[in-house]
Amino acid sequence: MPFEMYMPVRLVWGDGAVNADPGRFSQLGSRCLIVTGKHSAISSGALGDAQRALETAGVAYTLYDGIGQNPLISACHEAGAMARETGAQFILGIGGGSPLDAAKAVAAYASNPQLEASDIYKKIFAHAPLPVALIGTTAGTGSEVTAVSVLTDDATGRKKSISGPAFYAALAFADPKYTYSLDYDFTVSTALDAFAHNIEAWFTPKCGGVLKALAAEGFRLLWPSLTQLKNTGEVPGEATRANLYYGSIYAGMVINNCGTAFPHPVGYILTENCGVPHGKACAAFLPAFLERARRFAPDALTEALSIMGEDFDALLQTLRQLTNLPRFGFSREQAEAYAARWQDEPPLNFKSSPGSLTVAEAAGLLAEV
Template sequence: MMRSVNFYMPVQVYFESGCVLLHSQQLASLGDRALLVTGRSGAAKSGALEDVCTALKMHRVEWEAFSQVGENPLVSTCKRAGEAARAFGADFVVGIGGGSAMDAAKAASIFAANPQLDESALYDREWQTPALPVVCVPTTAGTSSELDQTAVLTIDEIGRKQSVGREDTFPRLALIDPKYTYSLPYRQTVSTAVDAFCHGVESYFAQNADGVSRMFALRGIELLYEGLCRLADAWEDSARGAAVEVQPQLRDQISEGCLCAGFSLNRCGTCFPHRLGYLLTERYGIPHGTASGAFLPAFIQRAKSCSRELFRPFLKALGEPDERAVCRLLQRFCRTGCTMTAQEVEGCRSRFEAVSNFHRTPGGYTADEAVELLRAMFVK
């Protein structure tokens, strides 16, 4: 019987050294004025901001920078960025940085085109005017926000992360140059690589995956797991405060793995580790990749029992005879130190009702199972 494939990703992707300057004409074709959305320092340190500014100047495109994006961007911050874009008369928005900056750029593009849109109405996904075109230039290898339509934002009033997006928030252009990750500190490199690895594993086993998406996922898993194993050599040195340098060749490999996992992520989305990981980030400030990775060993065990026919190719991609080594590695990287009371865990139950990440999980996943896992992991 013929197997079906459903793959859609309307993003022009360039993954190569020097891609920002090489494709400056395509960048400039989006308009005469651009708002550059960045964090406070990463875009400049990486060299990406300078390259984007040079590319725009080459074609007489004016630009203005909005550099107020922090981790887990607030909806209100994104609205201010949208207001800045509108006041400047921006024709398009460029997100330069990690997932926070790129997600904020997507949200800013919505608010810029829809000044009447209330913050609380953003998640209705019914804004009238299409979002401004967005370009993404990542400086980390982890989130893959440059490849999809989704922006994960923190709702000001309740401090919860929630995603928003529709077809007009897909980036028009993704300019991925691994050299922009070279300045990323070692521990952040590990956390973002774990995030990308989660994308590969979760989307590979997702119930809505197909042969094409799994092909990308397995390649991403192979590259990222090998990269994480090499990163692990310096983990204890880093814990003692030693400066750790990650070789460019290894960073290039991790970036390629992130790209492959991101293609699969765009098709399938994530499963329960990401949804549960939001909780640790919101409450305890655990970095997103570390928070998601903390739940991945439990996910792998579930996939082993619910998706037996997919498990052998997964182990082959890892180059391991069984799942024990990868679970040990994740537990080593993703120790959170978090504890919860039984009452706190029970209080989380309502947020796990009718969650799409759970529906995609092998065998399905319920709020009861989420509460049980949290209790087993964090109630002492």
């Protein structure tokens, strides 16, 4: 089958990337809205660097810092209104996956005042979203290079992704130093998210050619780093931080074209209902996913294990040790009620999984965690 890759983001990476050429910002406009949360943009130093770059470039800015984890569409809608009120010509998202995903939605709300908050899911825009620049501060989502935004609907409390060409950033900066301030638990969870992206995409039908090469490099960067996190139980040094961050970018490029598999939508249940961080929520279902890969895609599994230099049982042991979640004890009835959301329209992630997961099987997995 033919394979296809598309990733139009201008990616600037390496130490000091944000301030290397401040003129990159002024090419997007003379005024921007910075979209971020309350903490990581400041503690990482990314916000300070961005402000200096904007000031050097002569770009005026306003700060919106109301984005929390699993960003609400209401917060994004509010930020979009602020962007219009302040005359922003582009959006600058700074943070982990939540602020970066939110920035993409804010850009659409900003240029389309007729949109209600829930209209974002329809992806029908009278006007193109404002340009977006992104600065990542975690090594997890790869949102810097994807056309995906995962948002939480206030009305239902459910996470739902939107995607399409309108959600690509125009410009993204990848500097691992902004991840240095993350604590051990957050580092582990985001690293598990990046690894889940890489290994889920590896088994999708679209993963071939250049995409497979990118995924292979993702394994080479991510797996030794995860093994180190398991063995030491300590925050990693700068070299490992860089491997995790760049590994997350490789994985982001792969999922941008291949998508993810069932651990992601099924993992949303643990995040929404049990407060489990996204990366660990996805990783909770990776052992079951890999068992299916051993059954339905043994050659692809053997190749992945060879690249990582790992055997199957050790792979699962490391993932379980890093995930380290209690048993949730959902009853069969609870599991089926959670899975009912997929009954009318099963996610494409199910079909892309080894053996093509059914809704009933998804309920069974939830009953087992």
